[in-house]
Amino acid sequence: MKIVMLAPPGGGKGTVAEKIVKEFGYPQISTGDLLRDEIKRKTEIGKKTEKMIQEGKLVPDDIVLNMIRARTSEKDCKKGFILDGFPRNIAQAKMLEENNISPDLVIQIKVKDERVIKRISGRRLCRDCGEIFNIFFKKPKKEGVCDKCGSETYQRADDNEESVKKRLDIYRESTAPLVEYYKKKGVLKEISGDYDTIPPVVEQAFKVIRES
Numbered sequence: 746m747k748i749v750m751l752a753p754p755g756g757g758k759g760t761v762a763e764k765i766v767k768e769f770g771y772p773q774i775s776t777g778d779l780l781r782d783e784i785k786r787k788t789e790i791g792k793k794t795e796k797m798i799q800e801g802k803l804v805p806d807d808i809v810l811n812m813i814r815a816r817t818s819e820k821d822c823k824k825g826f827i828l829d830g831f832p833r834n835i836a837q838a839k840m841l842e843e844n845n846i847s848p849d850l851v852i853q854i855k856v857k858d859e860r861v862i863k864r865i866s867g868r869r870l871c872r873d874c875g876e877i878f879n880i881f882f883k884k885p886k887k888e889g890v891c892d893k894c895g896s897e898t899y900q901r902a903d904d905n906e907e908s909v910k911k912r913l914d915i916y917r918e919s920t921a922p923l924v925e926y927y928k929k930k931g932v933l934k935e936i937s938g939d940y941d942t943i944p945p946v947v948e949q950a951f952k953v954i955r956e957s
């Protein structure tokens with residue numbers, strides 16, 4: 746099954762996708778993680794996109810599409826995959842269709858703006874394994890240290906107030922129209938992300954996958 750996670754920044758796409766990976770075995774393809782890795786490795790793509798990402802802007806469609814095409818053609822994606830962060834606009838959704846990788850299921854996580862802003866301001870990532878923590882809702886046992894691998898945690902460069910505002914605007918203008926787009930195609934399922942803990946959101950996601 747090809748699944749798309751659709752949610753505002755801080756909406757829980759990455760966290761829920763991670764749980765789906767464990768339960769159903771589909772690989773998670775996060776364009777944000779792929780781009781952050783390019784930046785970390787100082788590649789041409791990383792150098793070209795670092796500033797745009799830091800400012801909360803979308804990077805050019807062709808860059809992300811090439812990443813998606815390469816990653817989805819790998820062996821582990823044969824039975825399906827979870828797209829986390831792609832498509833971000835209608836043009837990208839059409840690119841998926843042109844490449845014969847249209848989703849069978851789109852999970853929309855609905856979350857109120859106030860919650861998203863608080864979540865983003867508390868979000869911390871592990872520098873090595875990418876595990877997601879939150880100083881309000883999911884604190885690491887030892888401050889600044891990843892529970893999973895012991896490496897340092899950090900705050901994303903684009904998790905600052907100005908970039909978050911920009912990312913929320915982009916979500917409303919460019920990404921939210923995908924809700925209607927996929928509703929018309931009959932593949933959209935809405936779940937609520939308005940919880941302080943992860944299990945109730947994950948439970949709803951598992952339910953819609955099992956019913957699809």
Ligand code: AMP
Pocket residue numbers: 754776777778780797798799801802803804805806809829830831832833837903912
């Ligand atoms: P995320 O980790 O999904 O919040 O993505 C972080 C940032 O990476 C976004 O704010 C964009 O700058 C960039 N990005 C991720 N996915 C895409 C995409 N599909 N199209 C364009 N830019 C993207």
